[in-house]
Amino acid sequence: MGCLRLFLALSVVMSHGLTNLFGINLLDGAGSVLIFFAISGFLITLALTKKYDATLSGHVGFYWNRIMRLYPIYWAWLLITIGLYFWTPFGTLTYQKTEIASFWLDNFSHSSIGTLLTAGFANVTSIFIDSFLSLNLAADTGHLTPKSQGETWSMGFIFIGQFWSISVEIAFYLLAPLFVRSPIRTAAMFLLSISGALHLGWSHITAAAGLPLAIQMIRAPESMWIFMLGSLLAHAYTASTGNRRALCTILAAACYAYIFAVRDSLFPTFEFPWWQFSAFTAAIPALFHFTRKSRIDGFIGSLSYPVYVVHFQLIQILGTLVHPSGPLFAAASVVVSTIIVFAIDRPISKLKWDGSRGRQTTSCLPQAEPLISSDA
Numbered sequence: 001m002g003c004l005r006l007f008l009a010l011s012v013v014m015s016h017g018l019t020n021l022f023g024i025n026l027l028d029g030a031g032s033v034l035i036f037f038a039i040s041g042f043l044i045t046l047a048l049t050k051k052y053d054a055t056l057s058g059h060v061g062f063y064w065n066r067i068m069r070l071y072p073i074y075w076a077w078l079l080i081t082i083g084l085y086f087w088t089p090f091g092t093l094t095y096q097k098t099e100i101a102s103f104w105l106d107n108f109s110h111s112s113i114g115t116l117l118t119a120g121f122a123n124v125t126s127i128f129i130d131s132f133l134s135l136n137l138a139a140d141t142g143h144l145t146p147k148s149q150g151e152t153w154s155m156g157f158i159f160i161g162q163f164w165s166i167s168v169e170i171a172f173y174l175l176a177p178l179f180v181r182s183p184i185r186t187a188a189m190f191l192l193s194i195s196g197a198l199h200l201g202w203s204h205i206t207a208a209a210g211l212p213l214a215i216q217m218i219r220a221p222e223s224m225w226i227f228m229l230g231s232l233l234a235h236a237y238t239a240s241t242g243n244r245r246a247l248c249t250i251l252a253a254a255c256y257a258y259i260f261a262v263r264d265s266l267f268p269t270f271e272f273p274w275w276q277f278s279a280f281t282a283a284i285p286a287l288f289h290f291t292r293k294s295r296i297d298g299f300i301g302s303l304s305y306p307v308y309v310v311h312f313q314l315i316q317i318l319g320t321l322v323h324p325s326g327p328l329f330a331a332a333s334v335v336v337s338t339i340i341v342f343a344i345d346r347p348i349s350k351l352k353w354d355g356s357r358g359r360q361t362t363s364c365l366p367q368a369e370p371l372i373s374s375d376a
Contacts (some may be wrong), residue, residue: 002301008032009304020327031272038281041230045180095319103156111141119157130167132219171220183235193225237285304336
C-alpha cells in the first residue's frame with residue numbers, strides 16, 4: 001500500500017503546486033487527505049489489535065512511537081522553514097507566496113499573550129493548527145476570533161500550514177486506544193461523527209466550559225468518521241471467525257450506505273466525488289494484503305510522510321527560482337524525503353518502544369499513519 005500512499009502525497013504536491021505530473025491530473029489534494037485518514041484508521045487499528053496490549057505499558061508504547069514518528073522530522077523541517085522565511089529577503093519567494101515572517105513581525109506587538117502562546121504551541125506541537133483555519137486575528141484586541149468577526153486570517157501564524165491534517169490525526173491517535181479495539185465502539189463513533197452529533201456536542205461543551213477558541217474549533221470531531229471507517233475495514237480484514245467477520249463486514253457496508261445517503265453534504269465538490277472516496281477506501285484491505293510483505297513498497301510508503309511535510313516550501317523555492325513544474329516538484333520532494341528517511345527517520349527508529357513487551361524495537365506491523373508514517 002506504500003505506492004498508494006506516495007501517490008496520495010504527490011497528489012497533494014500537485015494540488016499545492018497548481019500543476020500536474022507529466023500532463024496528468026492526479027487526485028484532488030483535499031480528497032487525498034481524506035483517503036489518508038481512512039488508511040490511518042486501518043493501519044493504526046491493526047497495530048493496536050496485533051502489537052500493543054490493552055494495558056498502560058501498551059498505551060505508553062503506542063503514544064511514544066507516535067511521537068517518535070511525527071516530531072523529529074517535523075521539528076527538523078520547522079527549523080529549516082523558520083530560517084527560510086526569516087533569513088531570505090521578504091518578497092523573495094513569489095510563487096505560492098505566504099509571507100509568514102512578515103505576518104509575525106507585523107502582528108507580534110499588538111497580539112495578545114494568549115494568541116502568541118497559542119500560535120507558538122501550535123507550531124511546536126502541530127496541535128490546534130486545524131483550528132487556525134477557522135480563526136481570524138482581531139486587530140483591536142489581538143485575540144483570536146471566529147472567522148466572521150476578525151479582519152486577518154490567523155493561518156499567517158502557522159509556518160507549515162499543511163500540518164492542519166496532522167492536528168486531526170493526533171486527535172485520532174489520542175482516542176484510538178479507547179475505541180478502535182472494538183468494532184461496535186468504532187461504529188458508534190462513526191455514527192456520532194458523520195451525523196454531526198460529535199462536532200455539535202464538542203462545540204457546546206467546550207463553549208459552555210469557556211475553553212479557548214483554539215480548543216473549541218478543532219476539526220477532529222467532524223473528521224473522525226473517516227478514521228473509524230478505516231478501522232472497521234481493518235476489523236473485517238482481521239476477523240478470526242466467520243461470525244465476527246460477518247458482523248464487521250455488515251457494519252462497514254452500513255457505513256458506506258450512510259455515506260451514499262448523505263453524499264452531497266460530505267462531498268459537495270465535483271473535484272472529489274463520493275464514489276472516488278468509496279472506491280479508494282474500500283480497496284485498502286486488498287492493497288494492504290497484497291503489498292504487506294514487500295520491502296520496496298514499504299520504503300516507498302515511508303516517503304509519503306516526509307513528502308507531505310517538506311513539499312510546500314520546496315514548491316515555493318523551485319517555483320520562484322526555476323519555474324512551476326509538477327515533475328520538478330515531485331522529484332525534489334521525493335529526493336529530500338529520501339534523505340530525511342535515512343538521516344532522521346531510520347536513526348530515530350532505534351528509540352521506538354514496543355509497549356506490549358516493554359522493550360525497544362525497530363520494527364512493527366505495517367507502516368502506519370500520518371500521510372503516512374513508517375512504524376506503528
